[in-house]
Amino acid sequence: AAKGAWCPACGAAAPAPGTQRDALLALAKQSILAKLRLPARPGVPQPPSRGALLTALRRMRAQRSDTAAATPGMLRDGRLLTLLSVLCAGFSSSHRVHLHFRFSQEVTGSTEILQATLYLFWAAPGAQPITVRLLQPDPAGSNMTVASETQLEVQRSGWTTLDVGAAVRSLFRQETPRLTVELEVPEDWGSPLPSDHSDSHWPFVVAQAQARTPHRVHRR
């Protein structure tokens, strides 16, 4: 009802604007949760920045349409999962940049990795190639060992991709599923690390995985 008027349905005086707004906000929350069949709003431990996530999702969709065209025989029976891991921590010294990507343990225990791609964004690449090392924890101690080393050439600014399937596959057999990437970057290159939280060009890893079918035992 208009301000100061009475409500035609129940005859009560119109609520104060603040009260009415709070009631509508509460109604909006309840309506969305009910329609999503959620008892309460989910808690998200450390969501990546929205811009970074939307950029990654768009790149993924572009890759999926290419992949589907290139490999029409891909699994169509719904057991195919797409895993996305956005950079969770990154440190850079003079020439070296360390990137860390986490995967949740519930996923690693129940899936097999089919392929995995690392996406890096370079605003100002240089002429020489960079060295990309995939590190994994040393079983004997606390250090890291080099699982693979690659020379990566970047011709122009924008997104660059690197196949990290083998490294992620071996990662999924370990206790703490965390991929560490070391980049050795010449002096004149910019850093692939995001300048701040609003920067949407965060490095990320996309993995195509297949849900492991439960182990079936046939008794005779």
Place this chain on the structure above:
Amino acid sequence: GVDCGADSRMCCRQEFFVDFKEIGWEDWIIQPEGYHMNYCAGLCPLHMAGIPGLAASFHTAVLNRIKVASAAAAVDSCCVPTQRRPLSLLYYDRDSNIIKTDIPDMIVDSCGCT
């Protein structure tokens, strides 16, 4: 349909936008940034009964006169949504899966009298 103005009394659509950041939901709802929870408000006098919005035409004018004349058949008429569209949401579920869902009939586009 008619959108409510500052002092609208007749059946109209009242716009109401919920900013997810304002209610602290921007961390689990990735897209969109808010929800247009528009609603219908206002009175439905007899002459507006059965008209989805003010269709200013000759036929409406004639119908109005007939309804006013037959006030005896007074009937309750309510201001309700006559056009709605889905709300598309991209959000995290409890297991940090990214889900896209289209919830039907969540956004009111126009109102009218029953």
